[in-house]
Amino acid sequence: MAGLSSPTVALSPHEITPGRPMALQVHDAIRRAILTLALKPGEALSEKELALRLGVSRTPVREALIKLSDEGLVDVFPQRGTLVAPIRIAEVMEAQFVREALETAVVRRAAEQADGHLAPTLAGNIEAQASAAHAGERDAFLRLDEAFHRSLSEAVALPRAWKTIQNVKGQLDRVRYLSLPEAGQLATLTGEHADIAEAIRLRDPDLAAERMKHHLQAVFGTVRKLMREQPALFN
Known part of the structure; x- marks a missing residue:
C-alpha cells in the first residue's frame, strides 16, 4: 500500500461554503479536526483564533464549542478556558x-x-x-x-x-x-x-x-x- 497521506490542514476558510448553516459547518470543521487529531487532546481552543482561521464571526464558533462540549470532545473550564478533551x-x-x-x-x-x-x-x-x-x-x-x-x-x-x-x-x-x-x-x-x-x-x-x-x-x-x-x- 502506498504511504499514508498527511491529514488535511485543519480549519481554513475554504471549509466554509454557502448554502449550509454557518454554525453547523463550523461545528463539523472543528469536530473533524479533533477526530483526526489535527487538534490534539489537551490543546487550548480560542474562540477568537478559531474564528480567524475559519473566516467567521465568534458566534458560530461559540455555538460549535458548546455542542462539542455536549459530545464530550472539548472540556470547558471557567478558569482555564476550553481544551480538546482527552480520549476517555x-x-x-x-x-x-x-x-x-x-x-x-x-x-x-x-x-x-x-x-x-x-x-x-x-x-x-x-x-x-x-x-x-x-x-x-x-x-x-x-x-x-x-x-x-x-x-x-x-x-x-x-x-x-x-x-x-x-x-x-x-x-x-x-x-x-x-x-x-x-x-x-x-x-x-x-x-x-x-x-x-x-x-x-x-x-x-x-x-x-x-x-x-x-x-x-x-x-x-x-x-x-x-x-x-x-x-x-x-x-
Missing part, C-alpha cells in the same frame, strides 16, 4: 456499546428488508474504499466508511439510528483514526465491509449481525495497543 476510555467503551447494539439491529433489518438498490450502493462504496486504501488516503477512506454505515440505516428507513450513533461516537472515532496508519488496516476494514455486504446480499440476518459485531469489536484491540504506545492521549 469509559466514553469509548460506552460509545462502542451503543454503536454495536444499534448497528447489529440495523444490519439484521437490512438483510431482511433492504431492496435491490442497497447491494449496488454498497458495492460501489467498497470499490471506492479499496482505491482509497491502495492510495493510503485516510481522510477519503473515513468518509467512505461513514457513508457505508450510514447507507445501512437509510436503506431500512432508520436515519435517526445513524444520527444517534453519530452523537455518541466522537471519542470512538479518534481511536479508529489513530489505528488507520497501521500496515494493512485500511485493506482489512475494506474486507470486513465486503463481508457484511455479502451477508446482506445473501439475506442472512444472523450472519450479517455476526460480521458487524466482529467488525465493530476490533476497536478493543486497538484501544489496548494505543494505550501502551501513546498513553498521554488517554484518560
Whole structure:
C-alpha cells in the first residue's frame, strides 16, 4: 500500500461554503479536526483564533464549542478556558456499546428488508474504499466508511439510528483514526465491509449481525495497543 497521506490542514476558510448553516459547518470543521487529531487532546481552543482561521464571526464558533462540549470532545473550564478533551476510555467503551447494539439491529433489518438498490450502493462504496486504501488516503477512506454505515440505516428507513450513533461516537472515532496508519488496516476494514455486504446480499440476518459485531469489536484491540504506545492521549 502506498504511504499514508498527511491529514488535511485543519480549519481554513475554504471549509466554509454557502448554502449550509454557518454554525453547523463550523461545528463539523472543528469536530473533524479533533477526530483526526489535527487538534490534539489537551490543546487550548480560542474562540477568537478559531474564528480567524475559519473566516467567521465568534458566534458560530461559540455555538460549535458548546455542542462539542455536549459530545464530550472539548472540556470547558471557567478558569482555564476550553481544551480538546482527552480520549476517555469509559466514553469509548460506552460509545462502542451503543454503536454495536444499534448497528447489529440495523444490519439484521437490512438483510431482511433492504431492496435491490442497497447491494449496488454498497458495492460501489467498497470499490471506492479499496482505491482509497491502495492510495493510503485516510481522510477519503473515513468518509467512505461513514457513508457505508450510514447507507445501512437509510436503506431500512432508520436515519435517526445513524444520527444517534453519530452523537455518541466522537471519542470512538479518534481511536479508529489513530489505528488507520497501521500496515494493512485500511485493506482489512475494506474486507470486513465486503463481508457484511455479502451477508446482506445473501439475506442472512444472523450472519450479517455476526460480521458487524466482529467488525465493530476490533476497536478493543486497538484501544489496548494505543494505550501502551501513546498513553498521554488517554484518560
